[in-house]
Amino acid sequence: MKQFRDFLFSLFQDLNILDHWALTFSIGLSLIALIVLAFLAQLSTRVILVSLIHRLFQKTKTEWDDFLIKRKVFRALAHFPSALIIYAAYDFSGVEIITDILYGISRIYLVVIFALTTVRLANTINDIYQTTPYAATRPIKGYIQLLQIFIIFMSVILGISIIIGKSPLGIFAGLGAMAAVLLLIFKDSILGFVASIQLSANNMLKPGDWIEMQSHKADGTVIDISLTTVKVQNWDKTITTIPTYALVSESFNNWSGMEESGGRRIKRSVNIDMKSVRFCDHEMLDKLSHFYLLKDFIKTKQEEIKAFNEQLNIQDGDVYNGRRQTNLGIFRYYLQAYLKQNPNIHQDMTFLVRHLDPTEKGIPIEIYVFSKDQEWANYEGIQADIFDHVLAILPEFGLLVFQNPSGHDILQLSNTLQNNSAN
Template sequence: MNTSEFAQTLLHWIKEFLSWIGIPRHMLDQLDEALFLVLIVVIAFAFAAIVHTLAVRFTRRILERKNVSFLGSLAKYNVLRKLTAIIPPLMISALLPFAFDSKSEWYVVSEKVTWIYFFIALIFSVNAILNTVGDALKSEQQLQNRPMKGFIQIFQVIFSCIAVIVIVSILINKSPFNLITGLGAFAAVLMLVFKDTILGFVAGVLISQNDMVRIGDWIEMPQNNVNGVVTDISLNVVKVRNFDNTIVTVPPYSLVSGSFINWRGMSDSGGRRIMREYALKLDYIKPCTPEFLEKMKAFDDELAQFITGKQQQAAEGRVANTDNPAGLVNGTIDTNVGLLRAYMALYLRRHPFINKDLDLMVRTLAPTGNGLPVQIYCFSSNKNWPSYESIQAEIMEHFVSVLPVFELYAFQSADARDTIISGLIESGKVDLSAVGGIPWLSVLPTGGQESPGKPGATKN
């Protein structure tokens, strides 16, 4: 039995069934072509459903035994369902000559509808496949930090445009090449409509080629209120999750046309910079006497070794730090500020969370109206934000807590309360233990007074 005889047999069975349910026979004889079309459509979609079911079961069997990321992406984007949607129009197109005469209007209309449906289904299926390929490329180690999503979207746009041109050519019975050549007249309009897409594509190429931004980078663009981590890079937008959990979207070409800060260098380096200072009162800076140096030797063992080493150099007639002039930035024994810098440098070098391989300095800056700034410059080996802030806070808190030991004080603008407390201390007639907010070094443990220049008292 050939295909034509098989089709005629199926049509006869359908007519018999419809006649049995009460449809007049003469009406059925007039609907041969329509019945053939319905039969073809039912067979095509039934076959596609069977293929889809078998493909889904096969994929699930594989996923149950082994976790294949590519097959998981197929299920995520419904690739199998969209691919099997291509089968019906192909089958219908192949079987249409059995239902209609090639010159009949039914044949022409049915063929157009079939091919339009085919290209629409093809757009969805190709887009789903490209999304799956994009996920697979992002899982590759070498391509993880590339904006692959933008390139995938470019291919999707190009293919969709070609498919739309073909669909229009089918509707108007013109060659697709004639339509493409005629697009030159609409180039200006297309440039205007797809301006953002074209700029996004160019920006994506530049970003990828120069490795300017990767997903996961911390970037900062004050002009766009961007200060956070890049979560997505697509053809038209770059999504950034700010540290207050707000989401900011900026066009990719703004990263190319403007300026921004990428903190990836800090993340990839050995540490995160700490650069803070206190301004010291100038009238408390003084030369170190032998008695003061001996007293400070008892404060810290490493500082005692530092002082002893400098004293030996002076006794031998050698200029301090002759072998390492740059070391002068981290302290001397000439003044109490130099001794403070030496102590803080030693403290940082033994700190467990400071990177010793990167720059480490305790230096003075240009004097200001508030005094002499002493700055700590080093790098935290822990780059996690909360941990970094904790380490920085601990160092600066220790810094200010040891200032009175070196007979130094940080500048602080006086207010009315300071004036009142100063008057109470000078009067000596008030029980200072009942007064809150008094500097701890101003009061002896017994409740007596001590001048600011004598830091021997410690009250906790």
């Protein structure tokens, strides 16, 4: 680079340019050439060497080299030649201030490459460890994160020492004296910084996620994540601001898993009046057999029950000893069949129609399925259509929905009692 600068200087002198401007132009062009050379070195290393290594590793049967590719370790190492070029040619100009700046930049560049490579290598080690049987009971992710924080911290200290021209030991001594004051003044910033690292490292939160945090009355989409705060736009378009560290120290629901799964859960029950549950007689079975969803089921079930009763020599009308179908059991099967044919319901995800524990408000029949459409309005419409049908079809099975007496019920009972007393 010195020879290139001298060549340019001589060339400008031959063009009758003043020595001052000739030196300035030659140093400027040499600096541009150095930057271009460093960039080309990084680019060629990345394109040739890294691509070659990637192709070679992809052909191997081992997994650890695939993790090196996944974590982009070699992409970080590709910057090393360009840093060496700048470090080797930092004193080309002969100007002290330019020499000092290039010397500092080259050293800081090397520190950044070292930090970036070691952090990515630590992630690779964790990925490799996750493939071992020990990972399920002895996770090391916390130790890896602690090591990464230490590496980043040491790199920052080294970078500051290079910029100010002081020994790193002197910076550590000064930090020790100011630690108490810094912790007091920048408490929220420090907590937010650590929390943001945890949120990012653990993939707990990102902009666009739908989160719900009742303690801060937040229920909506994350629109901004900063050092100290996370902004959530609620569904009513209000903005809730949450301290970043609160998302680590407290619990919250992140619905991104639901959005990525392709389904949205429907979990709702209807309470059946237990007094309306009874055995089905022939008339009811004949009536329900006209439902195309129930025709084959009732026929098959009746044949099964008849064979069982005949095996035990139980008469058809023996209510106490024989098996018989109930209106609630048939209704439960009807709900399953009805939901199976619903095009808006996921058939490959959890699919349940079940009894819950009976309470003083009746016996709950719960529907636990997932809708294909996750959009709020459409999801609510699908859910409403299902339960509209459930409430409308219940009387056909001789079942009643439980509800507490209303004013109309009490008035109707009062009128009935008055009419009876009058008669």
